[in-house]
Amino acid sequence: MKMQNSSTISEKCAFLADYASWLWGCGATCARITKNTARIARALGIDCELTVMPSHVELSLAGADGADAAVYTRRTGHSGISFDINARLSRLSWEIADGLVDFPEAVRRFDEIKRTRPTGQWEVLLLVGPANAAFCRLFGGDWAAMLTVLVATLAGYPLKQTMIADGRDLRLTFLCAAFFSAAISAGAWIFGWGDTPDIALATSVLYLIPGVPYINAVSDLMAKHYLCAFSRFMDACVLTACLSAGLCAGMFILGLEKF
Template sequence: MPPAATNYEIAQVCLLVGKIMLENGGETYRVEDTMSHIAEAFGIANSHSFVTPTGIIFSIDGPEQTTRLIRISSRSTDLRKVTVVNAVSRRISQGELTPNEAYALLESIQADQRRYPLWVQMLAAAIASGCFLIMFQGAWSDFLPAFVAGGLGTFALAYFHRLVPIKFFAEFLASLLIGFIAYLSVKTGFGHNLDTIIIGSVMPLVPGLLITNAVRDLMAGHFVSGVSKGAEAFLTAFAIGAGVAFVLTFYPGKGF
């Protein structure tokens, strides 16, 4: 019979679960709920977690009281990892995994760096941009300019984010490129309606998941996380708007 797991080992599993979920687009209330369920499945009746977008505090009450803090330094969107971690959580709840087995499995999930290739992301963004243009009642003749601007905008976002770790500047430069391509397409007669081309092309950059998570956290009573994510979404929207506005100042009839 394997020795009983220590509070430290259980806390390690809970923190790693929370870290993976939070770094890949999980909502704050879902992270806390999952950590509590895992601790309970391992026999910990009294556990407490405090989750913010930049850190997780997890504590276990009792004679061997354990309190751990982990820092969240980067966040992205990979809902596949969130789904896989949820599956691990269910296996833990069903008693199929020990803390050591669960931790090893979670480490492999965290180390998995599989992503869609950049060309696939560009193609998906390009198609989505053209479809958004049509959804916003744009002309089919502008589908190709939006297709090109949306795809190159996604490439620019990934490229500039590697050069400049600050996401705000990468989003600003990507939207600036989208605005310039849209303006150039209209200027050369390749496109016709500047507004719909720009609107369709910037949609892949809009922080939809971030806004959704911010609202859901606020509704669940997690005001610190909700306001923080809302502020991050606002900065992203401001960066996109500033890049487009900079281009529009040089477009006759559309400037400020």
């Protein structure tokens, strides 16, 4: 009976550790990870502590008599940033806390969430292009600049998707995508398309800005998760430096000395 009980606790803790690592991987902040995991742990009747680190999560279980004490460690970063998975995992935590689903059903739903397919690359591409063109308009670009940014994004984004799908280094991917997007949008300056070629050039690489890591870094900073905040911030800074290098390389090769 004791063994059976211990095994159940072990399964629940393994589930919690997996849950926390998946939340980390899909782009949740540390505050959300700790709150959601603690909510599920309370509902399951487990007394545990969660430590969130930049590359892994640790769940420490302290048994009353020390017999069940254990540490469960999971590596983070499974799925890439996904608001869909993030929302579904949060909903699952509330359903467990409200007693709407029992543990076996929660495990089944968690497995289902893990199999969530990412948004289709063509849908993303068709949305990112107009969104970046809208950014150009927001910064004062005219219609010619918007069209240029749209084309530059539609050229650079598939390159990013392809290189990521091929497993290329993310920094190299950002550099290449920024270079080609900047070079194509520089056509507005070279051929005299519209009155705001400078805005077209500057906004053509905005789709590459790692916004979620920057926002999460600030959120982690506010929640006093300084290690994770610094880690996310540095990751975002490195990617931003790469896209800046691509942008500068495009401008340098095309001889745009005005900027």
